[in-house]
Amino acid sequence: MAIDRRLFIKAVLAMGGLSLGGSWAWETRAEDSGRLIVIFLRGGLDGLFAFSPVADSQLASLRPTLARTVIERGIPLGSSGFAAHPACAPLAELFQTGELAFAPCAGSIDTSRSHFLAQDIFELGTGRTRGASGFMSRAASELGGAQDSISFTSAVPLAFRGTVMPEVAQFGTSRFNLPSGRFLEAIRQTHAGEPSGAALEQAIATEAAIAAALAEGAMERGADQGAAATSGFARVARNMAKVLRRNPRFSLAFVDIGGIDTHANQETILERALSSLSEGIVALRSELGSAEWQRTQVLVCSEFGRTVRENGTGGTDHGHGGLMLLAGGAVRGGRMLGGFDGLNDTRLNEGRDLPVSLDWRDVLGGALQASFALDEAALDRVFPGRPGRRLES
Known part of the structure; x- marks a missing residue:
């Protein structure tokens, strides 16, 4: 009897993706097609914390607290003058093996510093705050049904709204919501001394830091728009990769994560968040396998960056230009x-933020062109009004 694909996906995801390593696969890959995975970080990532311009003599004075670790123990990123924070060590390794590029000053034309407007502008991909369709739906339409798309989110994101809708696969929240008291202590004791125990303690600490930041007003409620926190991203990424590896026709994929809107206590929160993000990207590489990784591009970005100067509460405020990562075997x-x-x-935007020297529509457009051989006219339909700057191949 015929298997309904949508119901099958929901069934295997409900089991945590554990059955995806079996023999189920309903499509074969179209020849010479690539894959684009977009990881959207909701909340405004401080890219200067992750990848820092350590060769710039002003960094230490502008960020006397936040730049200390990367200046002392950062991992050099070639001859760029930048170094990766130790929490991003797996990303630095991908850079060194030629599987990751970074743009420190990427972004959009938006200057509002509003999470919601900036996120809408990114997902629509038109330079406007309103529209009938998102850029990933338009990209899927240009592929004419030759490839399938999937969104690892709680609902269809704005980026995928339009005439071509994706499969939606939710792995569940990364937040534990564990009980307190004796029951929690019993769980901790059960996992003590095991790798699962270390992961449990890290997740609990991360959630506690996020909760404290929210209580102190250090993070804005709602900026995540329902996206799961970064603490569980490595697990989510592994399950994503299992789905994608077994079903190569899913060539457009989207996932969003949050917990990075750091107005205060940034070092504690971002060290954990960036560690989870880095582990997740490496988990994608490992679980996809060599053949699938070689046809994959993973684009990581946020709606905007943060202020260059740290504020008085150990954090940063909403900025303009931000960090964009492009990883994959096809990069x-x-x-x-x-x-x-x-x-x-x-050199700064309004004397406080990194400027935008690279429009993310050009990076996305280049990734789509490389993955699916879309011509310039098709890219103009996906990203109307894009600057059209070509990146060196």
Whole structure:
């Protein structure tokens, strides 16, 4: 009897993706097709914390607390003048093996500093705050049904709304909501001394830090728009990869995560968040396997960056230009994209933020073109009004 694909996906995801390693696979890959996975970080990531311009003499004075670790123990990123925070060590390794490129000053034309407007502008991909369709739906339409799309989110995101809708696969929240008291202690004792115990303690600490930040007003409620926190992303990424590996026709994929809107206590929160993000991207690489990774591009970005100067509460505020990562076996990595003009006030947007020197529509457009051989006219339909800057191949 025929198997309904949508119901089958929901069934295996309900079991945590554990059955996906079996013999089920209903499609074969179209020849010479690539894959694009978009990881959207809701909340405004401080990219300067993750990948820092340590060669710039002003970094230490602008960020006397937040830059200390990366200045002392950062991992150099080639000759770019940047170093990766130790929490991003797996990403630095991908850079060194030529499987990751980064743009420190990427973003959109939006200057509102509003999470919601900036997120809408990104997901619509038109440079506007309203529209009938998102860029991933339009990209799927341009592929004409030759490829399938999937969104690992709680609902269809704005990026995928339109005439071509994706499968929606939710792995569940990364938040534990564990009981307190004796029951929690019993669970901890059961896992003590095991790898699962260390993971449990890290997740509990991360959730506690996020809860404290919310209580103190250090993070804005609602900026995540329902996206799961980063603490569980490595698990989610492994399950995503299992789905994608067994079903190669899912060539467009989207996932969003949150917990990065750090107005205070940023070092504690972001160290854990970036560690989970890095582990998740490496988990994608491992679980996809060599053949699937070689046809994959993973784009990681946030709606905007943060202020260059740290504030008085150990955090940063909403900014403009931010970090974009492009990883994958199909990426020419080991390089910086879009340039960087330094931290001098005269080089900053409004004297406080990194400027936008690279429009993310051009990066997305380049990834779509490389993955699916879309021509310029098709890219203009996916991203109307895009600057059309070509990246070096």
